[in-house]
Amino acid sequence: MQTLVFHINPAQPDQAAVAHAAAMIQRGGLVAFPTETVYGLGANGLDAIAVEGIFKAKQRPHSDPLILHVAHWSEFARYADLAGVEVLVEQLATAFMPGALTLVLPKLPCVPDCVTANGPSVALRVPAHPLAHALLVAAGVPIAAPSANLFSRPSPTTASMVLEDLDGRIDAVIDGGSTTIGVESTILSLCGAPTLLRPGGVALEAIEAVIGEVLLPAEAVLPEEQTQPAPGMLLKHYSPRARLLLLADPGQLQQVASRHHDGKLGLLLPSDSLQRLRHIDAERIDLGDDAASVAARLFKGMRELDRRGCTHILTHYLPLEGLGRAINDRLFRAAEGKVGPGQ
Ligand code: TXA
Numbered sequence: 001m002q003t004l005v006f007h008i009n010p011a012q013p014d015q016a017a018v019a020h021a022a023a024m025i026q027r028g029g030l031v032a033f034p035t036e037t038v039y040g041l042g043a044n045g046l047d048a049i050a051v052e053g054i055f056k057a058k059q060r061p062h063s064d065p066l067i068l069h070v071a072h073w074s075e076f077a078r079y080a081d082l083a084g085v086e087v088l089v090e091q092l093a094t095a096f097m098p099g100a101l102t103l104v105l106p107k108l109p110c111v112p113d114c115v116t117a118n119g120p121s122v123a124l125r126v127p128a129h130p131l132a133h134a135l136l137v138a139a140g141v142p143i144a145a146p147s148a149n150l151f152s153r154p155s156p157t158t159a160s161m162v163l164e165d166l167d168g169r170i171d172a173v174i175d176g177g178s179t180t181i182g183v184e185s186t187i188l189s190l191c192g193a194p195t196l197l198r199p200g201g202v203a204l205e206a207i208e209a210v211i212g213e214v215l216l217p218a219e220a221v222l223p224e225e226q227t228q229p230a231p232g233m234l235l236k237h238y239s240p241r242a243r244l245l246l247l248a249d250p251g252q253l254q255q256v257a258s259r260h261h262d263g264k265l266g267l268l269l270p271s272d273s274l275q276r277l278r279h280i281d282a283e284r285i286d287l288g289d290d291a292a293s294v295a296a297r298l299f300k301g302m303r304e305l306d307r308r309g310c311t312h313i314l315t316h317y318l319p320l321e322g323l324g325r326a327i328n329d330r331l332f333r334a335a336e337g338k339v340g341p342g343q
């Protein structure tokens with residue numbers, strides 16, 4: 001299959017190109033598109049055969065459910081049972097939608113089982129990116145979309161990262177430039193007490209400021225019928241090919257960097273840490289000086305160091321606050337759960 005590339009300026013979307021991409025979705029095709037978090041691989045979320053194509057193109061296990069994207073949160077009631085959580089949903093929507101927050105709610109029967117991995121709940125999100133919004137409006141259907149990468153690879157934040165994994169496997173990609181946030185949405189379950197399933201683009205502290213205490217997965221007692229305890233709970237996720245050497249303590253950088261590694265070392269670090277290792281012979285990616293820039297550059301940096309042939313990538317955790325929580329979560333998974341200087 002030939003993958004079409006639509007170059008569309010997000011500030012002034014070419015309506016004919018958007019309509020063309022939307023028609024592909026309506027006909028059951030697969031179209032990757034930018035959101036403010038990462039690029040998604042979209043299909044008509046009410047068409048089980050089209051959704052099946054997503055799993056095939058990504059080589060994704062069917063046990064991993066998909067997020068349904070809609071143009072406005074008022075559409076949630078079509079796909080989810082909001083009984084008992086209307087006020088909560090309205091508070092969250094008012095504060096964070098459109099945006100990088102996904103809500104998990106009890107699903108209604110119209111949502112195909114392949115979207116929810118046969119589970120009782122559905123994940124819903126309203127992306128803020130103008131091209132995602134334009135595509136949703138033009139398609140007139142909810143769009144099921146996981147991140148547009150091959151399963152277990154770092155999520156794409158540019159169209160060329162999408163093509164690196166999926167060229168020839170999908171109908172089209174809308175190239176709208178780099179995504180702004182760079183890590184995926186925050187996933188909050190409202191099936192029972194509000195529970196954080198995945199930290200992401202909206203900070204936990206911001207959510208708690210609106211709705212009060214949110215449980216973390218370890219604290220939550222999950223309903224037994226839930227398909228999986230938490231999204232992306234699989235380790236070996238968001239992984240570069242190189243081995244990630246993840247430190248909790250930046251103070252250990254020098255020691256680990258100067259150790260002899262068989263192969264080629266890559267440094268994936270915030271500016272100040274990179275500066276401290278200026279005498280080390282390595283490939284380097286500067287993640288910038290704050291959590292927002294680290295998030296925006298993280299996945300691209302992992303892929304870039306792979307491209308340069310690095311066998312090891314040295315990095316460290318950020319403080320566990322704001323976007324730092326999502327960044328550390330992705331680093332932990334990319335390191336397959338191994339943290340510390342002994343790697
Ligand atoms: O920012 C994002 O969320 C991006 C953009 C494209 O919207 N999407 C994304 O999708 O990251 P994906 O499939 O790569 O990650 C979504 C996660 C999956 O790990 C899945 O397990 C979880 O959401 N998920 C989906 N439906 C769920 C449900 N009903 N219950 C619990 N987790 C769910």
Ligand code: MG
Nearest residue numbers: 146147148155
């Ligand atoms: Mg993903």
